[in-house]
Amino acid sequence: MITSMNRRRLLKSSVGGALALGVGTQVPRGLRAAASVLENRQDSILVVVQLSGGNDGLNTVIPYTDEAYYRARPQLAIQKSDALRVDAETGLHPELSGFSELLQDGLLSIVQGVGYENPNRSHFESMDIWHSCRRKSEPRADGWLGRFLELAEPVNATRSNQVAALHLGKNEQPLALRSQRVQIPSVQSVDQFRLTGHQGDALREWVSRLTAPSASPSSAAGLASSADDLLGFVQSSTSSALAASEQVDQALQDYQTGVDYPDSALGKQLLTIAQLIDSGIQARIYYVELDGFDTHAQQAATHANLLRQWSDAVTALVRDLERHGHGDRVCVLSFSEFGRRVAENASGGTDHGAAAPVVLAGGGVAAGVIGQPPNLEDLHDGDVKYQVDYRQVYATLVREWLGGDPVPVVGQDFETLPLFAAQA
């Protein structure tokens, strides 16, 4: 039952920007020993950038010393002289200059060869696998992030009425965010977090009255006591929502980025995310998509353009968050449903492939390249073989970044990868 005291606490936590997820309540048994680490992880945030269509990993992270790469891609290969040098074997596509600088500043991590056994080359099927961590034969009622959020939410307690995660975009909500219990909003713009209208004083008076610490639930005489529960739930949700609205309003008015976001849809979305994070909204997960990576024909210019959009926008977000003091608590994960075939096709493009790099950015990551460049002499049906199971990346994110038990999230136990700098 929500008492006025609970309401105050909820409200305080929303205003103070502390947490809606109670400390301790969701700590899995096996991880209690690491409680201090987890406590620091209560406010960590994951931003997922989904590169839809199958990003060409080989032309993103370039094996510029590999003759086989140049043999397979006479037209499309990025020349050694053009690649932005990462180390003695690896370079970046020239449009990824933002990422190159992040790498030098210790803010970017590249995981080579991420994929899975028996890769599926259907966009939908492979995307569903990445989202749900389940193969087609298994039921897919929820996604990995949805499961994480469900486990993170205190069971049975007053349902957390904070927004646990947010999907920004016009598309259907990604399966990754789906869960049985936690409702995750998909919004097209931040205006959906602002109360519109011109009531002026009356509305402000009402808001301040509802959000005042001394406010008590109106007594609804003649109703059963559990009706008060339902009403109490709505009252506390309303005060949280109004507080969130004020926060966002304030944040949007006051926010000075000082960073140039690219004038693209992704750039705008990531700026919104920076504003929301700075406003103290307590979502732990943000999800955005960049579509268009299905480059079967005339790939070079299209791919370069997409990579620039991606790198510029993510770089701006990371720099912006650093400036606002959130750099160490936000990690940006970029992935695609698959890479592309090693050999280019006859149309100046590439077809659906398999394993590809995953990129993480932010103040917490262990910068550098994890894993080896793809072995192009040892392919699986013309595709790069995977070195790292995508679930291993997720498991590491859940255990070491978000502070949860990865086993129920990804379905089995995986060894963690050295993705984060401050690992306990």
Add this chain to the structure above:
Amino acid sequence: MRHELEDIDPAWAWAPFGPSDEQPWDLRLVTHLFRRAGLAAGLAQVDQALESDPQAIVAEMVERSRLAATTDQPGDELSRTILASGDSRRLSAAWLYRFLNAPEQLLEKMTLFWHGHFATGAEKVNDARMMWDQNTLLRKHAVGYFPELVHGIARDPAMLVYLDSVSNRKSHPNENFARELMELFCLGEGHYSERDVQELARCFTGWEIRSRRFRKNRYQQDRGTKSLLGQSGPFDGEDGIEIVLRQPAMPQFICQKLVKFLVCDEPPLSPRLLAPLVSEFREQGFQLAPLLQRILGSNLFFSRHSLARKIRSPIELVGGLLRALGGTTNVVEMATGLAGIGQGLFFPPNVKGWDGGRDWINSSTLLGRANLVQRTLSSPKTRFQGAGLAESLEQQGASSPDEVVQWLLERLLATPIDQDQRAILLSELTGGTGDREQRTRNTLHLLSTFPEFQLG
């Protein structure tokens, strides 16, 4: 905290309600009945209902819905035009138009219930005609004979496309529909085994959708013996459905879900309390009309365990507001708005449909609700009895600020607000910005942001 529902006498709970001094047949109960059995009472309906008695009204609304199930309704013309365009998104608006204007509100409410129960998403089906045909099927049986509805849905192209069950071959029985038939449609988890799923899937072999139509492919039918839920025989699909429908868990499962939809969100009623209803459903041969009449006319339905014990769904919130005030608006914009706060008609979130209750509410949807009401009220296309809101209320006899606030509270709220809240509404109405019409609309919007407004 244990709920007092546990102590209620089941026989009393489902006995016909008769008004008394403690629970008089007044505006509060009238609006409650019409809110639950539809979106809201129309302006004329309220006065008529006050003159009548609850049992007669419930009997009439059930009977009229039963008769209307197969006749044309408002919106059919519009839907035909939309179907010609093939745009699934606009289907939502067509049904909404019908919902807002249908004289038989219970029929639409029950069609919505079955849409959530047999959830099918237009995004995946991607065929407006198929979706509309399913809607017609749901409406036809919405207050009819439940087994017929199940048999119909088992052959429904949209459903089978949605559940990836368009082909069902002997060598590779498709378990998806068989599983959902037991888990989501008839029995609930725990009342069948994995083996039953496999055996039931065998019963459905040969059932397929070709050229958007259902057909049986006898070459793919597994004619062998199946062991299903304790029975065995060379069952086909119809046999399989009948066996599932005859399970004792079925009437319990359906009654529980109906009570949650019509009576109260929480807590779930105990089997003991549901027992008389379950017996009634069985004795009536699984006819829905007498079951609905029993629920909507019951003591429990008109008790404090039901009043304001539900969180309004988005369509109940905005649609209810419009109907209660005799309002009309642009349904295409409204349908899009409803989808934005979690209830796109023809676009349920997943195979389980809408969970409802507390799941409707979070920071984003609450603000979205208030903003949708604001958008609706500020649209020039929103009219009340063809006029402005202030003028329309005046026609209803609400002229002074006190009368206007009182009228809005009585018609729109299921639970009272306190004096402070009322004072805020009054000060907006008398001292806010804009002309009288603007202030009246602003007051209504302010009211819609109150927590009490979320309860129905």
